[in-house]
Amino acid sequence: MAAAEPSPALELHGVFKAFGGKPALEDARFSLAWGEVHALVGENGAGKSTLMNVATGVYAADAGSQAIDGVAHLPSSPQEASAAGLAMVHQHFRLVERFTVAENVLLALDGKGGARSIGDAARLIREKSAEIGLAIDPARVVESLSTAERQRVEIIKVLLLGARVVIFDEPTAVLTEAEASSLLRFARRLADSGHAVVLITHKLKEVSRHTDRVTVMRHGRTVLAGAPIASLDEAEVGRLIVGETVIPTARPRTAPGARLLEIAGLAFPGQMPGEGIGIVLKAGEVLGIAGVGGNGQEDLVACLAGSLKPLGGDILLDGRDITMASPVTRRRRGLRVIPADRFASGLVRQMTIAENLAMTGIAAGAYGRSPRLDRRRMEKAAAAAIADFDIRGAAPARRTELLSGGNAQKVLLARELDAGLKVLIAHSPSRGLDVRATEFVRGAIRAAVEKGAACLLISEDLQEILALSHRVAVMNGGRIAGIREIDAVTSEWIGGLLTGHV
Amino acid sequence: MSNGFLSATLLRRQHAGRLRPVLSNLAGLAFGITVSSAILIAAGVPADALIDEFLVATFLTSDGLAQTVTAAGPLILVGLASAIAMRIRFWNIGVEGQMWAGAIAATFVAIHQVGPEATRLPLGLVLAFAGGALWIWPMLVMKVRFGINEVITTLLSGNLAFLLVQHLLFGVWRDPASSFPISIEFPPASQFAMLGWGQVHTGIILCLAVAVVAWLLMEFSTLGYFATAIGFSRKVAAETGLPVRRITTALVLASGGLAGLAGGLVLSGTQHRLSQTLSGGYLFSAIVAAYLARSNPLGVVVTAVALAAVYTASDVLKVFYSVSEAVIVLVQGVVLMSILVAQFFTQFSIHLPDRPKQRGR
Numbered sequence: 001m002a003a004a005e006p007s008p009a010l011e012l013h014g015v016f017k018a019f020g021g022k023p024a025l026e027d028a029r030f031s032l033a034w035g036e037v038h039a040l041v042g043e044n045g046a047g048k049s050t051l052m053n054v055a056t057g058v059y060a061a062d063a064g065s066q067a068i069d070g071v072a073h074l075p076s077s078p079q080e081a082s083a084a085g086l087a088m089v090h091q092h093f094r095l096v097e098r099f100t101v102a103e104n105v106l107l108a109l110d111g112k113g114g115a116r117s118i119g120d121a122a123r124l125i126r127e128k129s130a131e132i133g134l135a136i137d138p139a140r141v142v143e144s145l146s147t148a149e150r151q152r153v154e155i156i157k158v159l160l161l162g163a164r165v166v167i168f169d170e171p172t173a174v175l176t177e178a179e180a181s182s183l184l185r186f187a188r189r190l191a192d193s194g195h196a197v198v199l200i201t202h203k204l205k206e207v208s209r210h211t212d213r214v215t216v217m218r219h220g221r222t223v224l225a226g227a228p229i230a231s232l233d234e235a236e237v238g239r240l241i242v243g244e245t246v247i248p249t250a251r252p253r254t255a256p257g258a259r260l261l262e263i264a265g266l267a268f269p270g271q272m273p274g275e276g277i278g279i280v281l282k283a284g285e286v287l288g289i290a291g292v293g294g295n296g297q298e299d300l301v302a303c304l305a306g307s308l309k310p311l312g313g314d315i316l317l318d319g320r321d322i323t324m325a326s327p328v329t330r331r332r333r334g335l336r337v338i339p340a341d342r343f344a345s346g347l348v349r350q351m352t353i354a355e356n357l358a359m360t361g362i363a364a365g366a367y368g369r370s371p372r373l374d375r376r377r378m379e380k381a382a383a384a385a386i387a388d389f390d391i392r393g394a395a396p397a398r399r400t401e402l403l404s405g406g407n408a409q410k411v412l413l414a415r416e417l418d419a420g421l422k423v424l425i426a427h428s429p430s431r432g433l434d435v436r437a438t439e440f441v442r443g444a445i446r447a448a449v450e451k452g453a454a455c456l457l458i459s460e461d462l463q464e465i466l467a468l469s470h471r472v473a474v475m476n477g478g479r480i481a482g483i484r485e486i487d488a489v490t491s492e493w494i495g496g497l498l499t500g501h502v
Numbered sequence: 503m504s505n506g507f508l509s510a511t512l513l514r515r516q517h518a519g520r521l522r523p524v525l526s527n528l529a530g531l532a533f534g535i536t537v538s539s540a541i542l543i544a545a546g547v548p549a550d551a552l553i554d555e556f557l558v559a560t561f562l563t564s565d566g567l568a569q570t571v572t573a574a575g576p577l578i579l580v581g582l583a584s585a586i587a588m589r590i591r592f593w594n595i596g597v598e599g600q601m602w603a604g605a606i607a608a609t610f611v612a613i614h615q616v617g618p619e620a621t622r623l624p625l626g627l628v629l630a631f632a633g634g635a636l637w638i639w640p641m642l643v644m645k646v647r648f649g650i651n652e653v654i655t656t657l658l659s660g661n662l663a664f665l666l667v668q669h670l671l672f673g674v675w676r677d678p679a680s681s682f683p684i685s686i687e688f689p690p691a692s693q694f695a696m697l698g699w700g701q702v703h704t705g706i707i708l709c710l711a712v713a714v715v716a717w718l719l720m721e722f723s724t725l726g727y728f729a730t731a732i733g734f735s736r737k738v739a740a741e742t743g744l745p746v747r748r749i750t751t752a753l754v755l756a757s758g759g760l761a762g763l764a765g766g767l768v769l770s771g772t773q774h775r776l777s778q779t780l781s782g783g784y785l786f787s788a789i790v791a792a793y794l795a796r797s798n799p800l801g802v803v804v805t806a807v808a809l810a811a812v813y814t815a816s817d818v819l820k821v822f823y824s825v826s827e828a829v830i831v832l833v834q835g836v837v838l839m840s841i842l843v844a845q846f847f848t849q850f851s852i853h854l855p856d857r858p859k860q861r862g863r
Contacts (some may be wrong), residue, residue: 328743
């Protein structure tokens, strides 16, 4: 099954795509043969989903060519792609929860395949379900279905629409182990019956037994195109995924100071079975927690910030128990948080820069004694912060939502990196920022740590982890899969823990 | 770029500026009045009489103005009640129920002559405030503790309060002299002093004072700042450690309290007895006044006076030109919608693309 075989099921060549000037795909290519299961692997943001979204007409490529079954065709909408036999089973299902399976399918078919009534749809579902061996009851309401069952509905839906090339986006991420292996066996059967199947995944190890070939992407480029799985060894793939850029650079390290943050046996919902999270963070160090998104990072941050009650375990901040403390108490003791989504839980987009900067200080009486609010002092402090942090396009009275991502992040930094800082929880602090803003954010965190604070850095971006951390841990399935000093970190080690199904 | 089928898009304005909101509101008002005039003329009102009734009778005669000012008092209070709850995105749809609760409290103080005469009126008003706050309190608890939608609970609580009033009026508080279901008249100690101008009483001073205090609190204090933050994002407010629970409790109780105070004000100021007609249309007016004023307490004073003027003019139209109630409601609705749409354009502008967008290839 070489890529050169005549009329492959899907062929993409020289695909470029940028979002707001930032390249997401650069010269990406992909070739899929009929009758194969093809794994498309890479880190978050490597461009896997973007490439497949281009293939299925969700995004228009800036440049590039595409052929479906040997015919040049760039679908300009998902409907066009679907008509050409190309369909994607998304990670987040697109079903109407209150409708039955048959109603959902009828809605999607929109008259195709002769389905005019719910009865027709139900009959089609039963026939297809028997044909492909995925049991589903058309009369069930989607709300009452398990995740795996919903996925089956999606699969049957795309097959009824006539898909011959089926692309699964992270199909196993939401499934249990048994469900996952049953799905992968199904993918195999689908390929054996003449379809072509793409599995977009982080977990190559998990899918490898059911896969014929592998394509690896990194930073929007195809770094390994359709190599037969048998010819690959795990360490090699791990290295390709992570890249050659893993060069731990020596960094100034203040003498390990006091234990500022101690986490022991921290348990929260959705963790894989096993012991809870245990971490010790000392003054003057950055501990980076790497991991593919959705492996419990959000919950860990929420437990530390005080917006989620852990199921068990202890959190000590500078020796004092804050496991059940309110966000205010945590703040008073020196905990600061930079959340992953700065407008969902850090800044109020409709309020002014001065108001956002003052948010944490007002309760502490920094802007006049309650109930009086000293707006003039707020504006002065904001003007100072704008100058200190070089916040571009800002004025104290300007609404925060009008700032660019990098400058909004600087507002957040200016507020969180204040004098009372002891432990900083930074979740993807430079996500979505340009190079200059990224450097600024990292510099500010470094400076704070050199002054004696400690930072727990949680990020899906390995570059970010490696640029800042003194120690690196890898998170998988809601647990810490491994932890090493930065000097001992290798791409094989990280790659293995990231993609491994522990 | 995938949304090529939309030819016009709305763009959020970077700066609304100072003048634009004023001009937009005026333009909306002018448009609304023009359309309304056309409707009224079509309904048989002579064109020259319109100017007479709307402008001259409502604003330029002493009687009309006095009627407007009297009606504006309770409208200011219920508008404030809606406005401060709106700040934290709590939809108090039970303004009328809280008015009834306040009216019951004020009536109790008046007809049982509680306390010395000198403090009778203030006591009645304080208890009216407390009654309104008490009436909204269970809805607050249900919302905060169990997440039960306050729109439904506050709305239904209004009916409960009215049934309680009926129970009292057909029972212990029935006027023994006439046996009508109305209470006895409030003794003078429980009435506001008249200012000697129509029915205008000293209560209007109280309303304006309350509005100013609310304005100072909402615009210049930590309370108002916290309320704004909570209203925009409860999540951010909680995570940055703002006292979300305390502020929510304070403002919701104050909202109920202000509506209760309005109930007390209507009885002690104009009606002087409890009857079954207290709060016709106050719920609608409260929401409108707060919405048009964008929850700004001083803005509420302006919108409340404007609404009162519309009601005064409507009364005249109904009585002298036998315009039907339906047409009056239609006219009020048209004016309101015009202003709301105009306000929308202070924040957004319409952007027309130069030519249909081409898909990249």
